[in-house]
Amino acid sequence: MSGLVLACGNAADSLMAATAAANGVRIETVPSRPGKKDVDPLLDDTVVVAGTDADLAAVVLRLLRKDLLPSTVVGFVPTERSSAVASLWGLPTDPSKALDLALTGADRPVPLVRDDVGGVLVGRGVIAPVRGIGYCDDTVALRGEARSIEVNAGEAGLVVTVTRGRFRRTRTIFEGRAFQLGCDPVVPVSDGVAHSRSMERWTWYRHTQDLRLVRSGR
Numbered sequence: 612m613s614g615l616v617l618a619c620g621n622a623a624d625s626l627m628a629a630t631a632a633a634n635g636v637r638i639e640t641v642p643s644r645p646g647k648k649d650v651d652p653l654l655d656d657t658v659v660v661a662g663t664d665a666d667l668a669a670v671v672l673r674l675l676r677k678d679l680l681p682s683t684v685v686g687f688v689p690t691e692r693s694s695a696v697a698s699l700w701g702l703p704t705d706p707s708k709a710l711d712l713a714l715t716g717a718d719r720p721v722p723l724v725r726d727d728v729g730g731v732l733v734g735r736g737v738i739a740p741v742r743g744i745g746y747c748d749d750t751v752a753l754r755g756e757a758r759s760i761e762v763n764a765g766e767a768g769l770v771v772t773v774t775r776g777r778f779r780r781t782r783t784i785f786e787g788r789a790f791q792l793g794c795d796p797v798v799p800v801s802d803g804v805a806h807s808r809s810m811e812r813w814t815w816y817r818h819t820q821d822l823r824l825v826r827s828g829r
Contacts, residue, residue, distance in 0.1 A: 724769060769817060
């Protein structure tokens with residue numbers, strides 16, 4: 612794979628630069644969670660994002676806004692071992708190995724999750740604690756209180772995990788194409804970033820186009 616490495620925040624260390632240069636890939640340093648002015652002038656048909664899950668989400672949002680999802684292959688080098696994206700799709704958390712995969716591996720489509728306020732979710736979404744009514748497609752996933760609701764992409768769409776109980780926890784898992792919640796005011800968290808305000812309604816749903824994520828060797 613040749614193309615562009617976006618080193619988000621402090622991800623542009625010397626090891627990454629040396630490895631990328633050896634593969635003929637140019638590196639651009641951008642801020643954490645880069646925005647339109649940072650990303651749009653640099654976009655190519657192949658992009659490697661080095662950073663956090665939130666950094667990846669910010670870049671993917673720009674691809675979505677510019678209608679480049681179908682034509683762009685995305686590699687990811689997680690800079691946090693707790694990366695939900697790495698855990699979901701079996702990516703290495705060692706930066707050197709992750710970069711090697713991102714540069715030489717093959718893309719396999721993964722579901723892209725959107726929300727109803729214009730954002731995307733590439734790793735894990737959390738709403739906690741919560742009281743309300745939630746549906747996964749047509750199935751009632753929550754009626755009442757829950758310690759937390761976690762949402763992430765799965766091979767077939769969305770995976771919703773509802774955790775109840777203060778002392779003895781129970782978890783119920785639902786799968787579908789959309790999760791809709793009406794609740795007491797709560798702040799949703801997407802890829803580790805809290806929404807700007809409390810919400811009484813929230814939806815995560817599978818986008819019609821997948822993300823072309825590099826996640827396997829050639």
